[in-house]
Amino acid sequence: MNNERQKVIDELIRERRSVTSFKPDQVPTDELIELLEVAKWAPNHKMTEPWRFLLYTGEGTETFIQAFIESQPAPGGQISEGVQKKADHFRSIPVHLVVIMPEDPRQKTWDEDHAAVSALIQNFQLAAWARNIGMIWRSNDWIYNPTFREKIGVKPGEKIVATLMLGYIKDVPKPKKRTDIKEKLTIISE
Template identity: 75%
Template sequence: MAFETLSIDELIKSRRSVKKFKQDDVSIDEIVELLEVAKWAPNHKMTEPWRFLLYSGEGKEKFIQAYCGSQALKDGSLPDKAVKKSEYFRSIPIHLVVVMPEDPRQKTWDEDYGAVSALIQNFQLAAWARGIGMIWRTNDWIYNPVFREAIGVKPGEKVVATLMIGYAEHVPEAKPRTTIREKLEIISE
């Protein structure tokens, strides 16, 4: 598939959540370029409510140790599932944590969350156009104070996503989508 030649419609329809990655490195400069594109998301009052923590190379171990700390049992050991997950995390070229401030005003919080989500979608599409895949995760451990503190998420901030990023080893097939006509109510009078 020649990603660069896809129309925006084709790009949106072809994008997939990738879980299996090649071991090829992804350039941090390229990730920064992609974020520079993604920042053009709709953003009410130009608050730019995003912050990023990028883990690559040896730095991934800090992310993995934060995850392991959040999963540790009372005796300090890890459940088998957490051991497997940490090995999987080591195989992923880049982890990008996207954080936003949690404004106490509901309207501002909603607008900020919408802006950050739009930025993430822009980032996914721009990356997909370059052949870079990812999966947007919001697992329960992102709420664990041990994980949050270990990676430097401050009080009053929300982890919107942990993005696992790399070149796809496997691109999943498309899952069916419901026709919009079944979800659309047209009020014309």
């Protein structure tokens, strides 16, 4: 690998941020598919490609939002102020992508699949960032709620690894301090 490619990759990794502020512009579905085509090159043991996706864009985002609302306890049948506020925020996000994997009962396979899906998500984030598309990787408690899962079509035996909320970047957050890797590294040389 030449030095220029190394610099580009290093810079891309260091600059990527979780983004929560998006422009209202829609991201074309073809561009999202292209990003997933790039992301699928993630390492995955035995080439199992243990992922599937639910893409909510345009008017389809309301399906995702309604599933979220219906999964939240509603005292007296009324949507709470907090749930309504979160739903309104979700409406300001152009795209919601749910990333799903099979829950294999064999722990080793489950671990390998989860690692592969996580690598795919990171590839997706980096490829998107290079195109000025930001996102935040959410794994909130409501992704485990049976109502939410059923409403969006997650089958028994599947795990939601992430809900990626994404769009063209409006504001880039400042970087947060990271621990010097030497504090996390043990070197065994003999």
